[in-house]
Every structure is written in C-alpha cells, then in structure tokens.
Amino acid sequence: MSNNTFSGGVVIANPYPVNQVEIVQAPLPSKVVLPLQQRIGAEAKPCVSVGDRVLTGQIIAKTEDQFCVPIHASISGTVTAIDKQIIPHKSGLKSNCISIESDGQDEWIETQGCGHDFLHCDRQTMIDYVQRSGIVGLGGAGFPSHTKLSKATDCHTLIINGTECEPGVMCDDALMQHHPREVVRGVEILLHITGAKKAIIAIEDDKQEAYQSLLMFSHNDRISLVQLPTKYTSGAEKLLIKALLNIEIPSGGFAADKGVLCQNVSSTKAIYDAVIDQRPLVSRIVTITGDALTPINAEVRLGTSFEQVIGLTKVNSQAHDYRMGGMMMGVDVETTQVPICKITNCIFVNNKKPVQATKECIRCNSCNTVCPIGLLPQQLYWHAKGKNIDKCMDYHLLDCIECACCSYVCPSHIDLVSYFSFAKALSKKQETDQHKTDIARERFEFREYRLERNKQERAKMMAEKKQALKEKMAKDKQADSAQKDKIAQAMARVKKTKEDNA
Amino acid sequence: MHSTGLNTNQIMRQVIYALVLGVSASYVFFGWGIIVQILLGVVSALIVESAFVAMRGRSVLASLSDGSAVLTAILLAISIPSIAPWWLVVVGVAFAIIFGKQLYGGLGNNPFNPAMLGYAFLLISYPLQMTTWPVDFLSLSQVVDEVFNLLNFDGISGATRLDDVKTSLSLGSDIATLQVRSISQSWINIGFLVGGIYLLARKIIFWHIPVAVLAGILTVASLISMLDAQQHLPVQNHLILGGTMLGAFFIATDPVSASTTPRGRLIYGFLIGMLIVVIRTYGGYPDGVAFAVLLMNMVVPLIDHYTQPKVFGRS
Amino acid sequence: MIESVVIFSSLTLILGLILGYAAIRFKIKGNPLVDQIDAILPQTQCGQCDFPGCRPYAEALAKGEAQINQCPPGGQEGVDALAELLDLEVLTLNEEHGETKPDHVVYVDEKLCIGCTLCIQACPVDAFVGASKVMTTVIQDECTGCDLCIPVCPVDCIYVREITPTLSTFVPNIPGEVRV
Numbered sequence: 003m004s005n006n007t008f009s010g011g012v013v014i015a016n017p018y019p020v021n022q023v024e025i026v027q028a029p030l031p032s033k034v035v036l037p038l039q040q041r042i043g044a045e046a047k048p049c050v051s052v053g054d055r056v057l058t059g060q061i062i063a064k065t066e067d068q069f070c071v072p073i074h075a076s077i078s079g080t081v082t083a084i085d086k087q088i089i090p091h092k093s094g095l096k097s098n099c100i101s102i103e104s105d106g107q108d109e110w111i112e113t114q115g116c117g118h119d120f121l122h123c124d125r126q127t128m129i130d131y132v133q134r135s136g137i138v139g140l141g142g143a144g145f146p147s148h149t150k151l152s153k154a155t156d157c158h159t160l161i162i163n164g165t166e167c168e169p170g171v172m173c174d175d176a177l178m179q180h181h182p183r184e185v186v187r188g189v190e191i192l193l194h195i196t197g198a199k200k201a202i203i204a205i206e207d208d209k210q211e212a213y214q215s216l217l218m219f220s221h222n223d224r225i226s227l228v229q230l231p232t233k234y235t236s237g238a239e240k241l242l243i244k245a246l247l248n249i250e251i252p253s254g255g256f257a258a259d260k261g262v263l264c265q266n267v268s269s270t271k272a273i274y275d276a277v278i279d280q281r282p283l284v285s286r287i288v289t290i291t292g293d294a295l296t297p298i299n300a301e302v303r304l305g306t307s308f309e310q311v312i313g314l315t316k317v318n319s320q321a322h323d324y325r326m327g328g329m330m331m332g333v334d335v336e337t338t339q340v341p342i343c344k345i346t347n348c349i350f351v352n353n354k355k356p357v358q359a360t361k362e363c364i365r366c367n368s369c370n371t372v373c374p375i376g377l378l379p380q381q382l383y384w385h386a387k388g389k390n391i392d393k394c395m396d397y398h399l400l401d402c403i404e405c406a407c408c409s410y411v412c413p414s415h416i417d418l419v420s421y422f423s424f425a426k427a428l429s430k431k432q433e434t435d436q437h438k439t440d441i442a443r444e445r446f447e448f449r450e451y452r453l454e455r456n457k458q459e460r461a462k463m464m465a466e467k468k469q470a471l472k473e474k475m476a477k478d479k480q481a482d483s484a485q486k487d488k489i490a491q492a493m494a495r496v497k498k499t500k501e502d503n504a
Numbered sequence: 505m506h507s508t509g510l511n512t513n514q515i516m517r518q519v520i521y522a523l524v525l526g527v528s529a530s531y532v533f534f535g536w537g538i539i540v541q542i543l544l545g546v547v548s549a550l551i552v553e554s555a556f557v558a559m560r561g562r563s564v565l566a567s568l569s570d571g572s573a574v575l576t577a578i579l580l581a582i583s584i585p586s587i588a589p590w591w592l593v594v595v596g597v598a599f600a601i602i603f604g605k606q607l608y609g610g611l612g613n614n615p616f617n618p619a620m621l622g623y624a625f626l627l628i629s630y631p632l633q634m635t636t637w638p639v640d641f642l643s644l645s646q647v648v649d650e651v652f653n654l655l656n657f658d659g660i661s662g663a664t665r666l667d668d669v670k671t672s673l674s675l676g677s678d679i680a681t682l683q684v685r686s687i688s689q690s691w692i693n694i695g696f697l698v699g700g701i702y703l704l705a706r707k708i709i710f711w712h713i714p715v716a717v718l719a720g721i722l723t724v725a726s727l728i729s730m731l732d733a734q735q736h737l738p739v740q741n742h743l744i745l746g747g748t749m750l751g752a753f754f755i756a757t758d759p760v761s762a763s764t765t766p767r768g769r770l771i772y773g774f775l776i777g778m779l780i781v782v783i784r785t786y787g788g789y790p791d792g793v794a795f796a797v798l799l800m801n802m803v804v805p806l807i808d809h810y811t812q813p814k815v816f817g818r819s
Numbered sequence: 820m821i822e823s824v825v826i827f828s829s830l831t832l833i834l835g836l837i838l839g840y841a842a843i844r845f846k847i848k849g850n851p852l853v854d855q856i857d858a859i860l861p862q863t864q865c866g867q868c869d870f871p872g873c874r875p876y877a878e879a880l881a882k883g884e885a886q887i888n889q890c891p892p893g894g895q896e897g898v899d900a901l902a903e904l905l906d907l908e909v910l911t912l913n914e915e916h917g918e919t920k921p922d923h924v925v926y927v928d929e930k931l932c933i934g935c936t937l938c939i940q941a942c943p944v945d946a947f948v949g950a951s952k953v954m955t956t957v958i959q960d961e962c963t964g965c966d967l968c969i970p971v972c973p974v975d976c977i978y979v980r981e982i983t984p985t986l987s988t989f990v991p992n993i994p995g996e997v998r999v
Binding site: 039091092093095360386387417420427430431438439442443446448449450 | 872989
C-alpha cells in the first residue's frame with residue numbers, strides 16, 4: 003500500500019489522553035521478585051543461593067540453551083528466597099523466582115562497553131554485549147535481541163518500531179520525547195551491527211511531539227522518520243514491514259529472510275546502553291493508566307510489584323480490574339502482588355464493570371473486515387468451540403496474531419480471541435499427546451518383540467543343548483560299546499590264554 | 505475493550521424500523537390488512553419462540569430481546585396476502601420459527617432463511633389462500649371480517665399485477681398491449697428501497713448482497729429481453745414489481761443464512777437475482793424470491809469454502 | 820418402450836462393470852480400521868479393558884467383539900472418538916473397567932527398593948531402568964501411568980505423581996466452560 007498503511011485493523015481513540023507525556027523516576031523498591039522463566043526460552047538456572055549478597059546488574063540466573071538471556075539483579079541486596087511466586091501470566095500459575103531484599107544502596111557492578119566511540123568495536127562483540135546485558139524485545143514480544151541480530155546477516159533495511167499502536171500505552175512515546183539522542187545513537191549502533199543501508203523510524207501520526215523531538219537529533223541521512231496513519235495493529239512487525247516497504251513476509255517466515263530487521267524503540271535504547279556501557283537491563287519505562295487513576299509513565303526497576311508501581315499515582319477507591327499490557331492484547335491479573343517483567347509495557351487499572359452479555363454469532367462478517375491478517379474469525383470460532391482443531395488449522399489458526407480487533411467489533415460481544423488461544427493451546431497439547439502415544443506404542447511393540455526374541459533364543463539354546471547332549475550320549479554309548487568290546491576281547495584273550503595254559 | 509457500535513439486539517431492531525416505510529406504503533394502497541397480519545404474526549412468534557426456548561432450557565428473556573423472532577414474523581407477514589385467513593400467518597410463523605430456527609439450535613445456527621422457509625411451506629400447502637391478494641383499500645372492519653370469518657373474497661381480491669401479466673403473457677399477449685405499470689407496487693418497492701438505503705448508510709448491512717441481487721436481476725432480465733422482448737416483462741419492471749426490493753435489502757441480507765465472505769456474498773446475491781428472474785419467467789410461481797433465496801441458502805457452505813479471502817503471508 | 824429397456828440395461832451393465840473394476844483396482848490392503856482404532860487408543864497398555872494391550876482391544880473392536888466404553892485412560896473423549904469412527908452409539912465409560920484417573924506418572928522411592936526386578940517385568944513399555952539386586956528407577960518421560968507396576972512391588976516403594984500444567988502446557992478454558 004502506498005500510503006504507509008495495511009488493510010484491516012481498527013482506529014481506536016486514545017481512551018486516557020494526557021496533556022504532557024512525562025517520565026516519573028520511581029523510588030528504589032524495598033524488594034524485587036525476578037521470575038526465572040522469561041517469555042521465550044527455557045527456565046533459567048540460578049547462579050546465586052539464598053543469603054548471598056548481590057550487586058545491581060550482577061547476573062543471578064542463566065539458561066543453557068541457544069536463546070540464553072541472563073537475568074540480572076535489579077537492586078543490590080540479599081537474596082531472600084528462590085521459590086515459586088505468582089507471575090503475571092494468563093494461567094495464574096506460580097513459577098520459580100528469585101526474591102531480593104534491597105540494602106538501599108543500589109551498588110552497581112563494574113561494567114565496560116565499547117564506549118562512545120563504538121564504530122571501532124566489531125559486530126560480534128556488540129552482539130555479545132547485547133546478550134550479556136539481557137536485552138529482549140521490550141515492545142511486548144520479549145524475543146532475545148542478540149538472536150535476532152545474529153540472524154540478520156543480509157540486512158538491507160532497519161525498521162525502528164516507534165508506532166506504539168495499543169491505545170492508552172505511552173511508554174515508547176515518553177522515551178522518544180525525553181531520550182531522543184540515545185534512541186538515534188542506538189539506531190546508528192544497529193546500522194553498524196547489521197550493515198543495513200538505511201533505517202526507518204516509524205511513528206504514528208498522533209505522536210507529533212515525539213516526531214519533532216527525534217527529528218531534531220537525526221542528522222544521519224541514512225536514518226529517515228516516517229509517519230503512519232494512527233491505526234491499531236500498525237505496530238505488528240509483519241504488518242509494519244508491509245506498510246512501509248510493501249514486502250509481505252510469508253506465513254511462518256522471518257523478516258530476516260527478506261533482509262529486514264525490526265526493533266522496538268525501547269529495545270533500541272536498551273541496546274545503546276548495552277553496547278556503550280554494557281549496562282544490564284534492570285529497569286524500564288512503564289505506563290500506568292486506566293479510568294481509575296491519573297495516567298503516568300514511570301521508570302521502574304524490574305521485579306517491583308505492581309502494587310508499588312500503581313502507588314506512584316493517584317488511584318480512586320473503587321474496586322478495580324488489573325491488566326498487564328494493553329487493553330487489546332494484555333493479560334488480566336488477579337492481584338497486584340505480581341512483579342514487573344521485561345515485557346511489562348503498561349499496567350491498566352480500571353473500575354470494575356459488569357460483564358456484557360454475549361449473544362450468538364450472526365455471521366455478520368464484521369470480524370473478517372477488520373482482521374489485519376484476512377482470517378475468517380467466525381469460522382475459527384465455530385470450529386474452536388467444537389474443538390475441531392483440524393478444521394481450525396484449515397482456516398489458518400496459527401497465523402492469528404491475537405490482536406483482538408475481531409473481539410473489539412463483534413456486535414454479539416463474543417470474546418473471540420480467547421477461543422483462538424484455547425484452540426492453539428489445545429492443538430499443542432494434542433500434538434504432544436500424539437507424540438507420546440506414538441512412542442509408547444513403539445516401546446510396547448519393541449517389548450513384545452524383545453520378549454518374543456528372548457523366547458526364541460532360549461528355545462534355540464535349549465534345542466542346541468539337547469542336541470549336544472544327545473550327541474554326547476551317542477558318543478558315550480559308542481565309547482561304552484567300544485570299551486565293552488575291548489573288555490570282551492581282553493577277557494577272551496585271557497580265557498584263551500587260560501585255556502592254552504591248561 | 506469494545507467498540508461503541510451497535511450490538512446484535514440493536515441491529516435487529518434497526519432492521520425492523522427500516523421496514524416501516526414499505527409497510528406504510530402498503531397500508532396506503534391496500535389498507536389495514538398488513539397491520540393485522542403483522543400483529544398476528546408477531547404475537548404467534550413470541551409465543552412459539554418462548555415455548556421452544558424454554559423447552560431447550562435457555563433464557564427466554566435473552567432470546568426474545570434480540571428481536572430476531574419478531575423480525576421473522578414481520579417479514580413473513582409482509583410477504584403473504586394481507587387478506588389471508590388468520591390461521592395462515594400463525595401456521596407460517598410457527599413453521600418458520602420451529603423448523604427454520606429452533607430445531608437447528610436457535611439464532612445463528614439456521615442454514616435457511618426462516619421467513620422464506622415459512623413462505624415456501626405456505627405457498628405449497630395453501631396455494632389458493634397464498635395467491636389471493638386485495639385489489640383496493642380495505643378498512644379495518646372489512647379486514648377483520650375477511651381475515652377472521654373466511655367470507656368469500658370475490659370483488660375485493662384478485663391476483664397481483666405481476667401474476668396477471670405473467671398469465672396474459674403465457675396466453676400469448678404482446679407485452680406492448682398490457683398495462684404493466686402498477687402504482688401501488690412501485691411505491692411499496694420504493695418504500696423498501698429507501699429502508700434498505702437507510703440500513704446501508706448505518707452500516708447495518710453491507711452493500712455486496714443488495715447490489716449483487718439487483719445486478720443479477722438486471723443482467724438476466726436484459727438477456728431475456730434481448731432474446732425475445734415481446735413475450736417477456738421489460739427489465740425495469742422486474743425491479744418495481746413483486747418482492748424485489750424487499751428481497752434484495754431485507755431477505756437476502758439475513759446474515760445467518762447468507763454467505764459470509766465478501767466475494768461469496770457477491771456470488772450469492774448475483775445468483776439469487778438470476779434465479780428470481782428465471783423462476784418468474786419460466787417457473788410456475790408468480791414470484792421467485794422465496795425459492796431463489798432458499799436454493800442459494802443450500803449452496804452457501806460451498807460458496808464460503810471457495811471464496812475465502814487472501815490471508816496475509818500466504819500466496 | 821423397447822428403447823427404455825435397452826437404455827437402462829446397458830447403463831446397468833456399464834455402471835456395474837465400472838464398480839467391479841473399482842472394487843478390485845482400489846482394494847485396500849490390510850485392515851486399516853484396526854490401525855485407525857489403535858490411533859485413538861491412548862497406548863497405556865494397562866489391560867484394564869480386559870485385553871492384553873491396546874492393539875488386541877483395537878482388533879476386538881474392529882471385529883465387533885468388544886464395547887467401545889472399556890478404556891478408562893482414554894476417558895469419555897476416547898469413547899466419543901471411537902463412537903464417531905465406528906458410527907456407533909455413544910456410551911458412557913463402563914465403571915467396571917476402572918475409573919479415569921488424572922494424568923500421572925509413577926516414581927520409585929530408591930531408598931526402599933530391593934532390586935527384585937518384578938516392576939521391570941511388569942512394565943509394558945519398558946520405562947524402568949535397573950537389574951537384579953540393583954536399585955531401579957523410572958524414566959518419567961516414558962511412563963504412561965498404567966499402574967501395572969504398583970501392585971507387584973513387594974515393598975510398596977512405587978508412588979504416583981500427578982502431572983500438573985506448566986506455563987507451556989497450560990490450556991485455558993473456553994469462555995463459559997467450567998473446568999472439571
């Protein structure tokens with residue numbers, strides 16, 4: 003599309019606008035809880051024990067797999083526990099976390115990066131710093147940045163995603179307005195790492211201050227700023243690439259295959275910190291908004307509880323619903339005793355509302371009209387409800403990005419996305435179960451074969467033994483009869499001799 | 505988070521409001537008949553729907569509040585002659601709701617358009633009562649007499665203009681000699697057309713089906729006229745006679761039984777238009793809307809399967 | 820009159836020949852029904868269905884010599900799937916064959932194990948590692964939860980551990996559905 007947009011999506015007005023976008027520095031938390039399971043990858047193994055003193059930025063857990071993004075202490079203090087705590091996940095399950103009690107001093111470990119003269123640093127060193135600093139996609143996907151950078155070998159275009167399309171979220175907006183120099187430097191670092199020829203910083207046209215702010219600092223003619231029409235899901239990576247470059251990444255494919263690298267603007271700034279100073283990722287900007295409080299942005303340490311972060315602004319005294327992430331793609335959390343994670347870009351605090359009654363699907367096709375991927379949500383809903391996962395796959399269930407545009411417009415108020423995430427989880431479970439039963443069947447059949455083989459071998463061995471015994475007996479018998487003959491002959495000789503002598 | 509657009513109940517209600525203009529036009533020309541039929545139909549619809557929803561163990565209030573049963577009843581009441589005996593609309597509505605909706609699982613699950621299913625059942629079972637239409641304005645007392653007492657209809661009833669023309673044509677008359685224009689029919693169709701445009705403007709129905717139906721009618725009627733103009737109805741009359749506008753904007757657009765993909769809707773609408781003209785011209789019934797819609801309802805799963813829109817990232 | 824007889828007779832002959840040819844040319848080797856039934860069964864190989872394994876039960880079902888509701892590990896979903904495949908009426912799980920227990924594996928309390936190998940011999944999928952007079956343990960990934968090893972252990976050192984959902988295996992509810 004030539005006017006920097008894509009088909010589908012919905013235009014949603016910002017429900018909680020603010021006059022000035024500011025960043026509040028949150029005070030140091032007294033305690034942090036750091037989950038060992040990050041969004042992508044295996045669970046990290048702690049490399050500290052309870053009772054150890056740790057410094058801010060010290061690595062406290064690592065994984066062994068290829069994604070290995072280390073986890074750092076976000077404050078200095080003592081490790082008080084390594085146990086299961088509630089984490090902000092839609093399942094509400096508990097997961098292993100390291101809890102640290104602050105000593106109030108915020109003592110950092112010594113780190114050194116490439117320094118401001120980063121152009122003399124080589125590509126691999128920079129990627130190593132990004133990995134060691136624990137940088138992941140801060141827009142919400144949480145994909146390990148060093149993996150993405152390593153894969154981007156033939157990159158020609160770099161896209162910096164400053165769209166922030168979820169209505170109400172403004173942490174990236176705040177970053178671009180207040181730290182434009184670091185963002186642009188980060189873009190230059192990424193250009194150096196990827197060897198791309200040009201970079202595009204994409205911003206929605208409702209963020210004019212951020213646009214002006216970045217414009218002042220981007221003197222590099224390889225970096226251009228592009229404004230997109232404000233529309234929800236303009237920030238989805240594949241849709242953004244389509245809108246800007248008119249390249250459609252195939253289903254199941256990666257942007258790197260087409261020579262494009264996309265990074266969120268907050269991740270870009272974190273990469274800048276990592277490369278220049280090897281500064282580990284221990285804090286991030288979080289938007290706290292909703293109809294129950296005055297919206298603010300705050301820079302908080304990872305692991306701070308939601309409760310402490312929400313307490314930074316004025317909240318009313320009604321009953322609240324809490325949500326991590328945006329109003330469209332976020333996750334409802336039951337309690338505020340959950341920690342801020344690397345991917346927590348926003349906390350919504352809304353007054354409790356009665357649940358809207360759901361009616362049946364009338365096949366009006368409003369959902370398909372807004373789906374940015376062009377799926378048929380009413381068909382996916384029909385088959386997911388019937389637990390017919392094969393038919394869901396026929397309608398390309400796995401291409402769904404769970405953006406919730408369909409749920410937003412459905413006149414019957416059906417929560418369509420929850421059916422799709424159910425269907426995806428069920429499909430995964432069915433695959434795993436199928437794999438397990440296939441292996442169990444193989445093992446059973448092999449056991450039957452093994453027992454049968456043992457039986458055969460025993461029978462064969464028995465038969466051979468019998469045969470050998472028979473032969474021995476025959477031989478013995480022969481030897482016996484030969485012996486008998488000899489005795490008879492000897493006796494005959496003796497008799498003869500006796501007779502001769504007589 | 506949810507958009508502030510209309511919900512399902514409000515959509516059904518808007519469709520009912522949009523029918524007011526066409527119904528008013530019918531009242532102006534033919535009197536109180538249509539009002540009485542609508543009232544009878546709505547009452548029977550509410551009773552039958554409540555009974556069946558209660559039998560299925562679901563919430564009766566939720567089911568009645570969406571207005572879909574009322575809409576079915578109104579559409580059926582408009583489609584049948586306004587001087588039909590009272591039991592005709594009651595039986596038709598009961599059949600439509602039971603066999604056309606509740607037995608399939610209620611709103612959203614029916615493969616056939618319930619109003620048209622009821623109409624087809626009535627047409628085949630009671631052909632005499634279904635083809636006897638009023639020819640003039642009738643007062644309320646006259647209507648009540650006719651509808652509830654089954655007095656003979658001579659003098660106040662006859663066939664529709666469309667039926668008349670068709671009979672004459674089949675007897676060999678030349679189209680030029682027949683009075684094809686019917687003021688009453690034109691105004692009624694215009695009434696429904698305006699209602700339909702209102703629904704389009706409020707985005708309650710999408711343009712694909714009505715435009716495709718009208719295009720289908722125009723295309724096939726033109727083809728037939730080109731082949732033999734003398735023996736067949738002129739193209740423009742197809743649009744203003746019979747249930748054309750009601751069918752295009754209110755009946756074929758029933759979202760549950762229609763095709764659901766954009767391209768599918770164009771094909772569905774066009775074939776309905778085509779079938780309407782074919783049935784009117786070569787078939788044995790005066791108006792083909794009901795059967796055209798029902799036949800295409802059967803083909804909808806096939807159309808939907810082959811007209812899936814392009815998915816992002818897949819060629 | 821005579822024409823219609825000729826036409827229909829020749830049609831019958833031609834169509835019959837086509838059907839006969841198709842029956843021979845496209846004949847399926849083996850009995851795929853048994854494989855299809857076996858694919859539905861959970862492969863626990865526990866014998867609760869009164870057959871010595873899942874395959875014999877599948878063969879009996881294909882011959883119509885067994886009911887579809889004899890498999891507790893498959894649960895009611897398994898019965899429903901078999902009913903759909905074999906076009907039979909859906910029955911409720913037969914309680915006489917056992918009840919459906921939640922997904923679980925077993926584990927050995929190694930301190931108590933005496934190395935008698937009775938469990939190794941009992942396990943239908945060889946999920947035990949051990950030998951005579953050597954401490955035995957369970958390969959948890961291979962255990963199907965058939966529980967055949969529990970009654971044979973002379974020192975009762977085999978225990979059940981339920982499989983709980985983790986972050987990656989969690990399946991959310993459909994709106995309005997209550998998790999049993």
